[in-house]
Structure formats: C-alpha cells, structure tokens
Amino acid sequence: MDLKAYNVLAEIPGTDPTLKSEVVMLGGHLDSWHGATGATDNAAGCAVMMEAVRILKALNIQPRRTIRIALWSGEEEGLYGSRNYVKNHFADPAKMELMPEHEKISAYYNLDNGSGKIRGVYLQGNQQVRPVFNSWLAPFNDMGAKTLTIENTGGTDHLSFDAVGIPAFQFIQDKLEYDTRTHHTNMDTYDHLVADDLKEAAIIVASFVYNTAQRDEKIPRKELPKP
Ligand SMILES: [Zn+2]
Numbered sequence: 001m002d003l004k005a006y007n008v009l010a011e012i013p014g015t016d017p018t019l020k021s022e023v024v025m026l027g028g029h030l031d032s033w034h035g036a037t038g039a040t041d042n043a044a045g046c047a048v049m050m051e052a053v054r055i056l057k058a059l060n061i062q063p064r065r066t067i068r069i070a071l072w073s074g075e076e077e078g079l080y081g082s083r084n085y086v087k088n089h090f091a092d093p094a095k096m097e098l099m100p101e102h103e104k105i106s107a108y109y110n111l112d113n114g115s116g117k118i119r120g121v122y123l124q125g126n127q128q129v130r131p132v133f134n135s136w137l138a139p140f141n142d143m144g145a146k147t148l149t150i151e152n153t154g155g156t157d158h159l160s161f162d163a164v165g166i167p168a169f170q171f172i173q174d175k176l177e178y179d180t181r182t183h184h185t186n187m188d189t190y191d192h193l194v195a196d197d198l199k200e201a202a203i204i205v206a207s208f209v210y211n212t213a214q215r216d217e218k219i220p221r222k223e224l225p226k227p
Helices: 039-058 080-089 100-104 127-143 158-162 178-182 195-214
Strands: 008-012 023-029 066-072 105-110 118-122 147-149 168-173
Touching (some): 023 039, 023 080, 066 080, 105 158, 168 195
Parallel strands (some): 023 105
C-alpha cells in the first residue's frame, strides 16, 4: 500500500528570454472529504483551474513567464501538499532561509470555496496590489466581479505561500450552499455544481494568470515574515 500522497503539476513554458525562468502559479486541492465525491470541495476549484490553463493553451498564447498549475494533495489534513511544495522550493517558514526559486515566483492564485461565482479577490493584507487587481477586474465588473478586500481568508493552500512572503490569493466567491449544505457532507456531489459560474470563474482566472505572466514586474510583495 502506498501511504504517500502526490501533487499534480503541469506547465505552459514561458517564452521571454529573461522572464521565462520566473513562474506564475495557480491551483487548488485535489483531495476531498470522504462523505461524498467532493464536487464543491474541491473538484470545482480543480476544474476551474484546469479550464483556465486549457483556455490559455487553446489560445496558443506565448506567455512571458512560465505558467504552472498545481493540484494539491493532503489539503484536508493540513495543507500538506502545498506546505511541503513551498518548503521544498521556496522556503521553510520555520527558518525563512530563502531558496533561489523564492525570487522567481510572481504570484499564486487559489480556488477552493465551492461552486459560486467569483466576486473579487482577498488581498491578504497586500495593499500595493490593489490598483493592479482593480484594473485586471475592470473587464469583469459587469459580470459582478469587482470586490477587493484587504482581508485575509484562511483555510486553504494560498496560506502555504503567504506564510513565506509570496503573493498568494484566494478569490472571493458566492457562498451558495457551501457552508450550509455541501462542505464536508454527504451532499457534496455533482448536482450541486453550477456550470455557468464555473465557466465564468475560469475566464477570470485565465485573465489574472495571463496578466501576471505578461506584466513587466512581479506582483508587489509584503514584508517578509519572520521565522
Ligand atoms: Zn477545500
């Protein structure tokens, strides 16, 4: 019996001679709770992130930075997949000795709050990113995605990156029946997914990832956390 859990990763390679060694990451957790099939937590998030990458691939964009998707394992037990990836590639939050890849990642985007529409982004205390994301959300304001809150949100894999000072963001989503019905229950099944919301989410994520890959500078960072 294999007691290990595995992350799933894939890339669209960057093409800019100087920026292709840098990455923009997106992801969500692939593991789920045992009560049902985990449709809203978190097949929905994985499907959106995979669709965002499919859209970018189908458009045959030549991103300046490398685009890397990660579908994490072990999230439900304590963000194990993403925490260990961050520890192996960027920094151990207990020591904060930065590895070379730490300066090569621009941002990480996460989706893990069910099937609801994207309404904006939790800025995770990073005020400098507000004007950037404001302009990136502008094309989607008429779809109802226009909120930027300085607040933190917890409970999922962007925290692993935030813990070592990498800009990392969870999107704000409509709650629908996530808290009241599907989250970690035997009702977390396919019929609770809203296909149109997920399609819209994939478009917004694809746009954010593309903009991050093309931007001259990396996403502005908060002060590095102490070990
Ligand atoms: Zn989840």
